Amino acid sequence: MAILLALVPSLCWGSIGLFSTKFGGNSSQQTLGLTFGGLIFGILTYFMWVLPHNYVMNSKIILIGLISGILWTVGQGFQFVAIKSMGVSRAVPLSMTSQIVGNALLGASILGEWQDAQTWITGIIGIILIVIGAVWIQTEDKDKKGEDDKKKKSLSGYVPLTFSTLGFMGYFIAPKLLQRWLHVSDAIINADHGVQYMISIIFPQSIGMVIGGFLFVYLITHETKNMFNLSTWKNSITGFIWAIGNVAMFISIANPNLGQAVSSTLSSLGFIVGAFGGIFILHETKTSHQMKLITAGTLIAVLGAVVMSNLSFFAQII
Template identity: 45%
Template sequence: MQASLLIALIPALAWGATGIVTTKMGGSAGQQSLGMTFGALIFGILTLVLYVIPSAGFDFAMNPRLWVVGFVSGLFWAVGTAGQFIGFKKMGVSVGNPISTGGQIVSNALMAAAVLGEWTTGKMWLFGSLAILSVVVGAILTSLPDAKTPKVENPNYDFKAGLLAMLISTLGFMMYFVLPNLLFKLGYISSAIHGAPNGNGLYYMTSVVGPQSIGQVLGAFIIVIFFLKERSIMFELPTWRNIVTGLVWAVGNVFMFVSAANPAVGQAVATTLSQMGVVVGVFGGIFILGEKKSKRQLVYAVIGSLLVVLGGIMISNLSIF
């Protein structure tokens, strides 16, 4: 179990760094989203060719139902990512990251508990609810403004618009996270496929990564062209630089889905631990990207991050109840 939890923490490191990397790479929200999907596509194809087909076999890897699951999941991810990058630009990474993290932890934990049935006792629901409350309070604390601090000169700053973008992002990420296990619960994916090869779901969750990356690219193109109206700049240099962002994100993606399929971890635990990168995102935004915080805000950020981590630890240990 300890090794499984360590693997489940890899996405936290990779995804916590994503906001920092993409900010360093630069570009508009559309360029960041599109470039990131290109990196994810490269990683997805490599995963398919170098691992899935040699290990699970060509027929398993090309199963049409696996491709539907992966592709649709990728479309939802594109919505989540575009919303997140817009939110980062409107609010800053150190504020937007914990809000995004808190929303994802709450929505995915509740989805896994209520829809996937992973919380099976009254005690699990009690402590799970307390854990979610801890995460929510922590996310709020990390994003609290300080009225005594001069406003940061950010021509894109718009807290309400950023919050709306993060809400849309949360819904997109929720469906991206939960869809592979949800379609199994609904009977679209058989137990034999879902559990292959030895009940740990490794083949299933790595098989969806390739088609998922195709859905991500298509979804990003649709959003960039028709919603963000960035057709004229979508192939400029910042887009190509953000391939690096996509590669960093893709590492976390593979390990998150592997952990979610592992019965020793489960959807609620895997998605919660994957969001512990809030610590990386918050303090990386402050110390690497130079986002200004007052002493009071730094205290709030520390307390808030600890509450988010505490909530994550509680959710990851609900099985003892």
């Protein structure tokens, strides 16, 4: 059951690019709409979960949530920019592959979740398998016409993709890392097996998302005209979808049997959803050769996910 819950974010987050593309709008409208949906979900979480259970909501938790939310907006906003240049089936796998490597290694090293050499070897093998799968999934056909134009267009997406990856990495690790830096009490962190602390962050995090959304529009995209149109409100639906995955991910991180490294890796498998959704829902064309690579890449990535979700078992074999 824990593994299934940890896979929920990959389904939710992998479909964000699909929904946002269908709903339309520019990068600013998509980002703002998503943050508005996340804010509504955060408010509901606070009044229907945090307050009834008397969860602690102090200044440290609020600050951690705000920082995490702003970092998330950096990640998602720049991912939307990259999608405009590269397409969903290419940008999402590249983005999530980068997140897999970065988040897993941050959780393993900085948070100290992988304690022995066998676990490190097993974890790296799992990461490599997932990365190989993701690379195959997003590989372009060299024989395709207009390759030079497409290559130039794709290259323009790598810069925002880099900022996106850094933003998402910060969002993932902020709750665990900042709890140490700000000296959040063990009583709060360990309450309800760690779930209380992670759930309490969601509401202030959603506020940070909205703040980050407006900063993204005014400082990065400068798309200040028509910020609030039909596309913006449609994209708020993606905010609900994202928020469901966010709750599942935070609960998984709190699970000591999974932790940051494994949970973040499994949550980033949404590139499979993004790849096949881009093909079958958004009708992004692929050649027969590409479809073979996508199928093979999916199988390899799933194998890597199996390794990552059973680290202790495979570590004993090595």
